[in-house]
Amino acid sequence: MTTGEGTVPDEHEFARSTEPFRRELLAHCYRMLGSLDEAEDLVQETYLRAWRSYGTFEGRSSLRVWLYRIATNACLTALRNRGRRALPSGLGAPADDPDAPPEHGADPDVAWLQPIPDSLVAPQADDPAVIVAARERLRLALIAGLQYLPPRQRAVLLLREVLGFPAAEVAAMLGTTTPAIKSALQRARARLDEAAPERERLSEPTDPYARALLEQYIAGFENADTKALERALRTDAAIEMVGTRTWFSGIATCLRYLAQVSGSPGDWRMTPAIANGQPAAAAYLHDADGTHRAFGLGVLTTTPGGIARITVFGGGPRLLARFGLPPVWEPPLAG
Template sequence: MTGRSEFERRTEPFRKELLAHCYRMLASVDEAEDLVQETYLRAWRSYSSFEGRSSLRVWLYRIATNACLTALEQRGRRALPSGLGAPGDDPTGPASPTDVAWVEPLPDSLDPELVVTGRESLRLALIAALQHLAPRQRAVLILREVLAFPAAEVAVMLDTTVAAVKSTLQRARARLDEAAPDRSSVIEPTDPQARALLDTYIEGFEKADVAALERALRADAAIELVGTTTWFAGRVTCLRLLEQAVGSPGDWRMISTTANGQPAAAAYVRDATGTHQAFGLAVLTPTPTGLTHIYVFNEPELLTRFSLPLQLPPGGG
């Protein structure tokens, strides 16, 4: 029992950062949680042979990274709609379903402190861009550039050479530059402008005020309907979609939250009884000049991950 309690005491402080690491690798909260569990099981089984040639943190990251690489051998990459094709031009048409595995949003509440310190590396657009990298490229880039492990330690984790790590990192950077959007203008969710944009977005839906939504969107804004291959680019086209969606005043109620270090709105739509049933989550990308992206996850059960109810009673604001 002493050995087990010592193991837990020494390793538990790394659990949440390992979850973030596995999430960056896999783009799935569920899979990341499973892999962290597997990491701790493997670590416990081999703890008696851990000889301290590396730090405990490096040892745990080695186990977690290799568990992720094994998992990635068995499936394709996760994606967002914009990673699958060109934007649509007819918001009145039906969305196109597909069996693609999607990038999942990460509740900031899983570890607020970690999200604050590593917020940029958890933003949805970057998580999606990382999925374009080959798994080992992804691992090297995350370990070196996000987590700042020295090349020698990364080489030990991946059972390779320092030279191989450096060349892999170079290729990963070049590929990421092709896949990743410009993130320099994105502002933090605590910024007053970000809060104002979230409030305007929520007001637009709750009051069926399309003009408010128009004020919130930048001219180059995009809306992605995650779970389908459908997405739209440009404020004019996006507003045509939103005009159909807002309905009448009171049809929607929303609760503000945060996901992937970005402002988000949990959405509820009114049914025939006047009860607002969970619809899903909208994750927003705010900049000083407006929203550039709205990712819509039409998954009611997703709200339970954010400790939110699946329905709201009639009435309320």
């Protein structure tokens, strides 16, 4: 059978050929968009476009390159006339009064960065170096920094430096010339260095010290123990609450804020997770009847010197469901 776009592909052959690239395409679209929800939609659109055009795919490039071309251009179309997704620390100076009533609710004027579960995009590989490299390409600081780049510069930087495509292939993907790609890459590098000049190397979430910091953070919160939290934080630590413009910097200010929100022992329950290649804590807050219900996710920036940043994403049960977690806290299984 034929259509206006060529022969209708065999469904099983199409799936067998293209499905192995779905996870890495999701990671690519997420890096482009800063939104898991939008990235999933764009991956679906990529596969729909690829299905419709599969009969005309002549193998002049690899199937992987072809799919990345479709996905990248779909993302560029989605990003037209759209502002960047942000974290609170990218919108203004830190607040200096943690004793003031905390800001609640979302800011409708800002599109916020979203976290991504590692489980959705981690490469299915046995090589630890491949896994470490994939995590580094999902760090929150990098995703936030990419948002400062114009969409085409963002695409060039990702395709060239993150994914390692040759300049000539990137030029073909984007319908431009190799010199134009090289020029765009130089501008993207310079702009990213201005937007996020301090991209320090972070501890791996599976590193024993990072796991110990996460455990200390969880225990400190669950027991309302600010001394434990103080031991886990760096002196220059920061806390930001995505969905509001509120964030704090410096351990003294952060601890005053944490002392308020941690409440009393037992108010919070937390479950370890991994998001954006970083250790995270899924948080459950007790309600009036004593049930601990899904609140959100705290993503930790862990370094050899302690926790440098806590990025808190609200989102309740819908967010935690993306991490395979229930809407109501469940105690860990014994043993």
